[in-house]
Amino acid sequence: MSLEAIRYAPGRLEVLDQLLLPRQSVYIPVRDTDDGWRVINTMQVRGAPAIAIVGCLSLAVELSRAKFASVDELLAHVRGRLQHLVTSRPTAVNLQTAARALAAAAERAAEATTDVDQLRDSVVTEAEQMLSADVADNRAIGEHGADHLLRTAAGPLALLTHCNTGSLATAGYGTALGVIRSVHSRGRLARAFCTETRPYMQGSRLTAYELVHEQIPATLVCDSAVAALMRDGRVHAVVVGADRVAANGDTANKIGTYQLAVVAAHHSVPFYVAAPSTSIDLGLASGAEIPIEERPAAELLCVAGHRLAADGIAAWNPAFDVTPSNLITGGIITEKGVLPAADVGRVADL
The missing domain is CATH 1.20.120.420 (translation initiation factor eif-2b, domain 1)
Known part of the structure; x- marks a missing residue:
């Protein structure tokens, strides 16, 4: 359940x-x-x-x-x-x-x-x-994503996700985590990898919690371990969510997503964004126009209310970053189907 x-x-x-x-x-x-x-x-x-x-x-x-x-x-x-x-x-x-x-x-x-x-x-x-x-919509995203990922897969897939995009982030089932759930339900998931997602730790606190609850085989990794994981060939694709997608396919998601996309491109690992069509904002030409929320410094300087950082240090704590569309190599998975990131404006045609 x-x-x-x-x-x-x-x-x-x-x-x-x-x-x-x-x-x-x-x-x-x-x-x-x-x-x-x-x-x-x-x-x-x-x-x-x-x-x-x-x-x-x-x-x-x-x-x-x-x-x-x-x-x-x-x-x-x-x-x-x-x-x-x-x-x-x-x-x-x-x-x-x-x-x-x-x-x-x-x-x-x-x-x-x-x-x-x-x-x-x-x-x-x-x-x-x-x-x-x-x-x-979330169930449809999961099915479209699973269909697309498994279409050419030779064997079970190891999928990496970032932040939390499951039942805790939606009305139910999830977006990127919904794709992982759909692959798992077909018996084709080798393992899900989830990042800690610093500094708010949504991956270790929430995604890991959901994966254990759903009895999905999963492993938690540090944000900084992803490059090594991909270098060793242990990840077949990355699937993340989105808080806003611009008309050109640039995507705002939890801070750290951009660097995952860069690393994925370097290692030729397909990078997908899974989001409902309501996340697509055709009124914004590119990601440069997406407002980026900055969170309180204490969320970065402290963990569970306990300060770890040295007194007097400044903090920059953006909640999101923008991944350019050319790095979203797998495509954008919506409830209507899967589109190349650059063609996201065609979502209404689907």
Whole structure:
């Protein structure tokens, strides 16, 4: 059974506090959009698809308890709250995409009714459907990715992933980790390698936790061990997630992804990005336009609240980096199919 990062029932939302994993499994109630903003910003919930779902569902929960005098008042509230949620983390585009879609759905529903309760129910239903749609999209990503990877594979594959892209980062199943799960389900996975993913350790804390839970054969490696691993021929392909993909295929993902792509290219190891089409931002020409979030210095200087770095040292702690499309040699895996990175603008044609 997959881990649940998000637990939702009408009027009730809880998220698994990922800051406490793997030692504790504690679910936090999210009662409104202020709670939603906080759990996203503090990374108690993380992963671009999960961020989008939690943001929209936090609004659904808030609406279930709020009272509005008119359709216009409700519509203004929806617009304002969605704009606020988008500021929680700037790099991942999924929340922005979901917020635009939910706002547009609210606008359309408002044109068709003057009944406040009917409009509220319409917005809530739209947010709830995003939850089930994300799971379906992730399963499709996994199947397309497995099909593509196994098409020419002579034997079982050893796959490397970075950061966390499984059930904990999505509504369920996962994106890059979903591809690994799909390969494993077909009996064709030799081993999954996951990086620690410094400095926030999403790989050792979260991905390793998921792989053990799913009983997938897996090995944890230091970020700095990847070059040696590839040199020894122990990795057949790299599959990572994405927080935003520009129109030219440049991809923003967790810090450290870019150097993995460089090393993979040097060793002729195919490099894939797995992400839903909602991560593709055709409004940005290239990765140079993607805003990169910088996290607090303490996340780099300290481990589990204990300072390791020397007092007085400065810290630069970007949460993401951008991998140029020419280094994404395997392609971009979406729920619609697999595309060469440079052709990602054609995703709608699929």
